[in-house]
Amino acid sequence: MSQLIVLKPRLSEKAYGLTHTTNTYVFQVPNDANKHTVAEAVAKQFKVGVVSVNITNVAGKAKRTYMNKRGKFVIGNRNDIKKAYVTLVKGESIPIFAAEEEAAVKAEKVQEKIAKKAKKITAKETK
Secondary structure, eight states, rough: SSSSOOOOESSSHHHHHHHHTTTTTEEETTOOOHHHHHHHHHHHHOOOOOEEEEEEEEEEOEEEETTTTTEEEEEEEOOOOEEEEEETTTTTTTSSSSHHHHHHHHHHHHHHHHHHHHHHHHHHHHH
């Protein structure tokens, strides 16, 4: 695979925790990707050093939906996916969760302002 592969970051609570505890990032990769191509793609795209890559195949779930017109259930499957857990060199990072962290900080500031206004209102009411 000489072309660069598409890396889709998995944005979940587990992935977020792994980035802060073990410096491991989780990506969804094409089903034909292997450890070597994933390591090469991460190193080139994000300009970081890769220590290790672990890959897991996740089978798609069987799902059942109801069709109103025919009154029958239709059974289908979700697509299979492949996840790559990429551990980086100590001290290096990828700014995948930067936007989420900024949004969390802004949300905390808004909550603090709301709490201050609520205290002022309750103080006026008690007088």
